[in-house]
Amino acid sequence: MTEKSAYMEGHLIVAAIRIHDHRNDAPPGLAEICASLGLSREKGGQLLRRLEKLGIVKPVESAYGQRYAIGDHLKLEDLPRSTEPSKLDEEIQKFKTERNKMEKKVESIQSQQAQKQKDLFAEIEKKLKKNLNKT
Numbered sequence: 001m002t003e004k005s006a007y008m009e010g011h012l013i014v015a016a017i018r019i020h021d022h023r024n025d026a027p028p029g030l031a032e033i034c035a036s037l038g039l040s041r042e043k044g045g046q047l048l049r050r051l052e053k054l055g056i057v058k059p060v061e062s063a064y065g066q067r068y069a070i071g072d073h074l075k076l077e078d079l080p081r082s083t084e085p086s087k088l089d090e091e092i093q094k095f096k097t098e099r100n101k102m103e104k105k106v107e108s109i110q111s112q113q114a115q116k117q118k119d120l121f122a123e124i125e126k127k128l129k130k131n132l133n134k135t
Contacts, residue, residue, distance in 0.1 A: 007079040009047055010056060012037055017057065017070055027060050027067035054078075
């Protein structure tokens with residue numbers, strides 16, 4: 001699944017609100033918006049809170065819980081159109097880089113130890129041959 005920009009996500013949320021409002025003559029709740037867009041409730045809630053802070057959508061209290069209506073839809077045009085890597089993505093990339101460095105260091109140490117062991121065995125073999133030749 002490709003990462004969508006804030007601009008694209010905002011338009012999708014507003015479109016879902018409009019479609020639900022048109023079909024049911026009532027503003028949708030979080031569950032309806034998420035179901036129509038195929039989002040998890042957590043992701044949908046996060047997007048709605050972000051749009052609510054910007055004034056693009058506004059919560060409406062009803063007898064059936066919180067519903068959402070469109071506020072100032074023109075503010076959608078102010079949202080960034082490019083996707084930016086999240087802090088989590090940056091931290092994951094940083095972790096992978098550090099892990100790769102550590103793996104290379106471990107491989108280097110293991111190869112050094114293997115070489116030391118070969119040298120030690122060669123030295124022991126040389127001493128044994130020397131002792132055999134003396135007797």
